[in-house]
Amino acid sequence: MTDANPTSATGREPHTPNTLPISAIESLCSDVEANVSRVIVGHDDAIEHVITAILGRGHVLLDDVPGVGKTMLARSLARSVDCRFRRVQFTPDLLPADVTGVNVFNQKTREFEFNEGPVFANVVLGDEINRAPPKTQSALLEAMAEQQVTVDGTTRELPDPFTVIATQNAVEPNQTYELPFAEVDRFMKKLTLGYPDADEETELLGRAVGHHPIDSLEPVTDLETLVRARETVAGVRVEEPIREYATRLAGYTREHAEIGVSPRATISLLRAAQARAVTDGREYVIPDDVQTEAPVVLSHRIKTDSRDRDGASVVEDALEYVRVT
Template sequence: MSQSSFMLNSKIAEVIKNINKVIVGKEDAVILSMVALLAKGHVLLEDVPGVGKTMLVRTLAKSMNCEFRRIQFTPDLLPSDVTGVSIYNPKTTEFEFRPGPILGNIVLADEINRTSPKTQSSLLEGMEEANITVDGRTVPLKHPFFVMATQNPIEYEGTYPLPEAQLDRFLLKLKMGYPSYQEEMEMLARSSGTHPIDSLDPVMTLEELAQAQESVREVYVDRTIEQYIVLLTSATREHPDVYLGVSPRGSMALMKAAKAYAYIYDRDYIVPDDVQYVARFVLPHRLIMTSEANFEGKTAEEVIEELIEATRVPVQRNVSE
């Protein structure tokens, strides 16, 4: 069953249309970013510089009237530069907390692999726990809270690659890729005058976004779909090219992403196509390939494609109109 046979949720369609006024030809990346946001997950965007990663996050925040914060990760960045710091006020003789950029709704963590593991952990704690620890006290983050982290795949000098356990904290890993000739021509035409983001208006409120996130949680998952998800993820643990397969956290992430994808297409239930589509972005970064597979050039993406082809799809649930 192709997704084109379904209509987009009307409110989500407004947001996507709004983003497409700025972002040209990247509808898949836009929809998958919405999947992560609605599922209360986070995105790791790995791509070369200049393909619109930052612009995508800014446009997403502006379309939903969210507070946008940007963190430029550098080797000398400290955890307090991310979380904030307590400063002594001589007038009140008390320490006052000055919040850092993580205290926003939508946070762009730019070039996350250029900072030390200690600073990376300060961001990842907030992503996992929805709060941060500053001077021994817990500070809750804003709701909604969404992180899109970027990293450059071609620059390795002076970088600190994210360990596999930390990669697992990201719901999706995406790539945008270069635009086509026509798309790049369209980008030049749009940018010849005022940049389109400057005239962009919000089309969704924070309250509507929070309501949509709650609606995603109510999307129905049939028992056979749950079985399919577990069959797919457990198959990664037995594949000969995989050293370490997808954990149970990955199974839960796959279900959450499939729920959000179904909601975007205005359905209150999941079909196998939802699982298969989002699996290509939820699972590969959770695999550790064997050294032999790496030597032969076998990728995690190829393994997931093989397993999607080989794993039995359950009988589709009949839904009464």
């Protein structure tokens, strides 16, 4: 496919007052990555994936064993942006109202007043989300899908931007609850960090044994800049051949798995590809963007009927056998 010209007739990147030039977004991403790397060692790909998810208006699920830096990654990313950040520690006794908020009767005014829950923030960290029962987990469904919550029949808008970064404990199956498939589908990306290698762990120990570097981490950008960057990403061109390619990838998963990816997944794939294009300095999506994002965007949304074949295998085969035209 022939690449289009990414600049305007004047030779400058086209943008409106509500957007950010692509070159500025590249610098923004580099600054955030460098800031987070002061805390997180050896997970540059994961950091980049989370940043592109935020730019693409998506949510992220970090799934791994305890102690590899999932929560610290989420916290350091939130601290890198001067925005409202809230953390929810999911436990078996957590109630939906503890997440969304609750109406409380004011004795002085003789009226009910709404006390906002921690979901009313720009970045929400759901720590060990699978320790809470499904009823409490489902409190995030409306928030993640529609950026709003409904309590006692009243719907309230959540802040813009709104991103959920959830961590999931990959061990202790008898002490955790499986996330509902509908909720998993609302996460744009599912990532794993893995253990650091020996050199990375040694470097990490040198940074964290004394005062932890996250204690001194300062923001490198603000909320307004992030909003403008997301507007730029939303305007990145996705031509028809790219849309058709994404559709064929989705179709392959539906034909070769018990449950394939949903249309929501295809939308998430293209939004992630838009963000990937911008971080590479382009205002248009190419097949490479789709192929880079597909494994982390699609795999967790697929169910197979074989223990020897998982969602990642289906996506790998789809990328191999589905042609780019």
